[in-house]
Amino acid sequence: MSGRTERGASRHPCQTKLDRKANCYQECPLVTPAPLIEMRGITKSFGAVKANEAVDLSVAPGEILGLLGENGAGKTTLMNVLFGAYAPDAGEILVEGRPVAIHSSADALAAGIGMVHQHFHLAPRLTVLENLLIGIPGKSGRIDRAGGLARLKEIGRQHGLNLDPNLPVSALSVGEQQRLEIVKALFRGARLLILDEPTAVLAPSEVDGLFAALRSMAAQGLGIIFISHKLNEVRALTHRCVVLRLGKVAGRVDRPASTTSAEMAKLMCGHEIVPPTKEASTPGASVLTLDGISTSGHGGTPLRDVSLFVRSGEILGIAGVSGNGQRALADVISGMLRPRAGAMTIAGKAVAQFSPRELQGLGLGRIPEDRMTTGLVTNLPLADSMVLPRIGTEAFSRKGLLNPAAIRAFAEAQIKAYDIRCPGPTVRAGALSGGNLQKALLARELAFDPKVLIVSQPTRGLDIGAARFIHEKFLAMRAKACGIIVIGEDLEELLMLSDRIAVMYEGRIAGTLSSTDATVARLGLMMTGAEGHA
Amino acid sequence: MFRLEARSSTPAWFNLALPLLAIAIALLLCSGLIAVAGAGVVEAYGVMLSASLGDSYAITETLVRAAPMIFTGLAVAIAFRAKFWNIGAEGQLLAGAVASCAVGAIPMPGYLAMLLMALVGAAAGALVALVPATLRVKFKVDDVVSSLLLNSVIYYALMALIEGPWKDTFSGYPISPPIEDSANFPVLIEGTRLHLGVIVALIAAPLCWFLIARTTLGFKIRVTGENPEAARYGGINVQRVLLSTALLSGALAGLAGVGEVGGVHFQVMSDISPGYGYSGIVVAMLARLNPLGVVPAAIFLAAVMTGAEAMSRATGVPAFLSDVIQGTALLAMLVALLFTAYRIRRVGAS
Numbered sequence: 023m024s025g026r027t028e029r030g031a032s033r034h035p036c037q038t039k040l041d042r043k044a045n046c047y048q049e050c051p052l053v054t055p056a057p058l059i060e061m062r063g064i065t066k067s068f069g070a071v072k073a074n075e076a077v078d079l080s081v082a083p084g085e086i087l088g089l090l091g092e093n094g095a096g097k098t099t100l101m102n103v104l105f106g107a108y109a110p111d112a113g114e115i116l117v118e119g120r121p122v123a124i125h126s127s128a129d130a131l132a133a134g135i136g137m138v139h140q141h142f143h144l145a146p147r148l149t150v151l152e153n154l155l156i157g158i159p160g161k162s163g164r165i166d167r168a169g170g171l172a173r174l175k176e177i178g179r180q181h182g183l184n185l186d187p188n189l190p191v192s193a194l195s196v197g198e199q200q201r202l203e204i205v206k207a208l209f210r211g212a213r214l215l216i217l218d219e220p221t222a223v224l225a226p227s228e229v230d231g232l233f234a235a236l237r238s239m240a241a242q243g244l245g246i247i248f249i250s251h252k253l254n255e256v257r258a259l260t261h262r263c264v265v266l267r268l269g270k271v272a273g274r275v276d277r278p279a280s281t282t283s284a285e286m287a288k289l290m291c292g293h294e295i296v297p298p299t300k301e302a303s304t305p306g307a308s309v310l311t312l313d314g315i316s317t318s319g320h321g322g323t324p325l326r327d328v329s330l331f332v333r334s335g336e337i338l339g340i341a342g343v344s345g346n347g348q349r350a351l352a353d354v355i356s357g358m359l360r361p362r363a364g365a366m367t368i369a370g371k372a373v374a375q376f377s378p379r380e381l382q383g384l385g386l387g388r389i390p391e392d393r394m395t396t397g398l399v400t401n402l403p404l405a406d407s408m409v410l411p412r413i414g415t416e417a418f419s420r421k422g423l424l425n426p427a428a429i430r431a432f433a434e435a436q437i438k439a440y441d442i443r444c445p446g447p448t449v450r451a452g453a454l455s456g457g458n459l460q461k462a463l464l465a466r467e468l469a470f471d472p473k474v475l476i477v478s479q480p481t482r483g484l485d486i487g488a489a490r491f492i493h494e495k496f497l498a499m500r501a502k503a504c505g506i507i508v509i510g511e512d513l514e515e516l517l518m519l520s521d522r523i524a525v526m527y528e529g530r531i532a533g534t535l536s537s538t539d540a541t542v543a544r545l546g547l548m549m550t551g552a553e554g555h556a
Numbered sequence: 557m558f559r560l561e562a563r564s565s566t567p568a569w570f571n572l573a574l575p576l577l578a579i580a581i582a583l584l585l586c587s588g589l590i591a592v593a594g595a596g597v598v599e600a601y602g603v604m605l606s607a608s609l610g611d612s613y614a615i616t617e618t619l620v621r622a623a624p625m626i627f628t629g630l631a632v633a634i635a636f637r638a639k640f641w642n643i644g645a646e647g648q649l650l651a652g653a654v655a656s657c658a659v660g661a662i663p664m665p666g667y668l669a670m671l672l673m674a675l676v677g678a679a680a681g682a683l684v685a686l687v688p689a690t691l692r693v694k695f696k697v698d699d700v701v702s703s704l705l706l707n708s709v710i711y712y713a714l715m716a717l718i719e720g721p722w723k724d725t726f727s728g729y730p731i732s733p734p735i736e737d738s739a740n741f742p743v744l745i746e747g748t749r750l751h752l753g754v755i756v757a758l759i760a761a762p763l764c765w766f767l768i769a770r771t772t773l774g775f776k777i778r779v780t781g782e783n784p785e786a787a788r789y790g791g792i793n794v795q796r797v798l799l800s801t802a803l804l805s806g807a808l809a810g811l812a813g814v815g816e817v818g819g820v821h822f823q824v825m826s827d828i829s830p831g832y833g834y835s836g837i838v839v840a841m842l843a844r845l846n847p848l849g850v851v852p853a854a855i856f857l858a859a860v861m862t863g864a865e866a867m868s869r870a871t872g873v874p875a876f877l878s879d880v881i882q883g884t885a886l887l888a889m890l891v892a893l894l895f896t897a898y899r900i901r902r903v904g905a906s
Contacts, residue, residue, distance in 0.1 A: 125559065378791040379791035390789060395783070396785050399787075401782045402778060414772055422772050422773065423770060424772060426770070
């Protein structure tokens with residue numbers, strides 16, 4: 023399974039000629055090209071932690087390689103080594119069989135390696151074309167707009183990556199910005215494209231477009247490294263997978279499409295993943311009620327006359343294509359946005375201020391969509407973030423004086439109870455992985471037994487193990503009669519957790535289904551506004 | 557070939573090492589200027605050292621100079637913690653000086669006068685700082701620009717006062733009338749200028765540290781500075797925290813002015829502050845915004861200032877060198893701060 027035994031393109035067995043259409047580079051029996059990129063024995067340590075240990079990896083032209091692994095398994099470090107952000111402690115990188123030294127992203131680009139990061143590197147005020155031409159030497163000191171435009175159109179036509187060259191980047195959707203990043207890499211002559219969790223920011227419909235483009239690029243001989251946690255995507259898209267665990271290659275999967283998700287998950291985690299069991303529960307009285315809530319637009323889609331309720335011991339899922347008012351709904355319920363009209367009650371008490379503090383006082387627990395910017399203070403000790411919402415309460419301070427011992431004790435207890443992997447409560451919160459940050463946020467809310475819990479995208483960017491942990495906690499809270507609202511885009515997750523699912527469309531509740539009536543197909547239809555159901 | 561690589565954590569000893577490194581770099585760079593001015597570098601720095609810290613009188617003089625910079629350094633350190641960019645400590649100092657001088661000129665028992673001078677001076681500084689803070693909170697006006705420009709407004713208002721209605725009729729110079737003798741701050745050591753205000757400044761530093769590190773307000777200031785969005789989500793009234801920080805910061809800067817009036821000059825003149833408000837920024841940065849670090853940083857700058865005058869007399873190198881040392885120390889510190897987030901790594905040539 024591991025080691026240096028299989029590498030390069032020689033592992034592709036000759037298949038029937040019928041397969042040639044699908045991918046000529048991969049399946050053609052006559053062509054056995056040298057690997058486009060080969061990484062040999064890559065080792066990289068940060069202090070005592072070995073982020074990568076003797077990792078071998080290769081990508082052939084025309085091949086889409088899946089790079090799988092839990093958070094902290096070393097995927098991003100490995101790709102940063104390949105893209106020149108870190109120098110490896112040991113090992114070498116070969117491009118088309120020749121060893122190369124990559125010390126910077128410029129070296130990587132020169133070697134034909136392009137990377138699309140999770141967070142885009144674009145200048146929002148410049149146009150698509152201008153972003154494309156940044157750093158490209160022009161003709162005798164002038165920017166070669168005409169040449170750039172021609173290349174942009176050509177790349178767009180080849181792979182279906184069409185973009186309006188004159189639109190400013192700030193006017194592009196997230197999916198279009200990602201498309202621009204891909205075009206940018208191709209524009210700079212990338213023959214190997216690394217995509218770091220590209221689907222994390224996309225709506226389900228946009229994912230199909232991305233996959234079509236990636237397949238087209240592979241068919242024309244580009245190599246692609248696709249980093250993801252989402253096993254179904256990896257199985258649908260990639261030709262071959264490398265699974266990392268704790269910095270080492272835990273296994274290689276030669277036929278992802280015919281390997282089950284469970285087998286791959288086992289390789290990633292090192293043990294079987296058992297889905298949590300949802301016990302039957304009888305919902306009690308309503309703990310959170312929204313009645314005719316409307317908001318004025320603040321950047322996103324405003325809410326229009328939204329009424330919903332969640333009862334104790336019940337999980338209400340909120341489905342919808344991203345940008346249909348979910349953000350405003352989460353902001354209103356968590357006290358970040360004051361509605362223009364409508365009323366809200368928590369545990370029978372009317373909400374007056376719509377301030378975070380008031381809602382907390384009424385027994386609302388909140389986990390924000392964006393952990394790093396809204397949830398935590400990355401530059402301060404983890405303990406500070408864990409006590410932040412309740413710093414003024416008796417638990418952590420008295421008469422304006424902090425109780426450092428109590429703060430430390432609380433953080434240490436939660437770190438232990440939630441198995442938050444970190445050196446201790448004084449570590450910078452930003453040093454933790456996404457899964458551990460989410461656990462910390464969950465701990466800080468659940469420690470105070472909320473009557474209602476609102477969470478947005480609870481497992482976005484988390485690996486299977488961490489996601490499973492979060493799901494189990496939600497179900498445990500449900501069993502303890504907490505009412506939970508889960509806003510999410512992952513329909514399978516919503517179907518597994520929810521007792522009822524409400525679908526948002528253009529700022530309204532398009533309909534609500536009980537878990538027994540809800541299917542992916544039916545929800546999908548409602549998400550496009552095709553079916554209303556009260 | 558060298559390149560920068562991100563650091564996962566910053567070692568604790570950096571807090572001490574970086575300011576020392578910055579100071580060393582500043583002194584090294586300025587030795588070039590001394591050489592150009594035609595003096596011996598070792599001799600010049602030797603004179604600076606002995607004149608600022610060489611004997612007990614020199615030390616008291618340095619402390620007297622350090623006191624206003626401790627206050628302005630604390631003012632800036634606390635403001636910057638909340639990311640309230642208070643560049644206006646100079647104006648707040650002047651406002652504190654004018655207000656306390658007006659109070660000190662009223663005949664009343666000495667200790668009452670001193671207490672009132674401190675309260676009124678602090679309040680005046682706080683009110684001035686409230687202006688840029690309010691503009692930012694209410695109208696999103698850039699606080700760097702507004703607090704900086706307000707310095708000129710206050711300075712020229714002060715000039716208008718002492719050139720006009722407040723001009724000392726007795727001397728005829730553009731200076732304010734002196735405060736009552738009974739309001740002069742007591743001198744702690746006979747034959748020196750070491751006054752009560754210096755002790756107050758030295759006590760203020762640990763109090764500010766306690767405020768930042770051990771109170772809920774300090775917690776809110778830290779969190780608001782690092783991530784206002786998370787602070788708001790966590791139920792902190794970010795606007796109120798910014799306004800409180802501004803009041804506190806302005807009051808500290810105002811106290812710097814009170815000390816200069818009550819302990820050093822006993823009246824207000826146009827050059828009552830040789831830029832102590834701006835030096836406060838250097839002090840706060842050298843201290844890495846830690847109130848306890850403000851004291852040694854302020855004493856260092858004060859030593860440079862007192863030393864530079866003696867050096868100028870002895871070697872003919874202009875005393876402006878102290879401003880250059882301050883400036884280069886700040887720049888060196890800002891560059892050195894890079895190393896808290898990055899390390900330099902040697903890589904082989906490609």
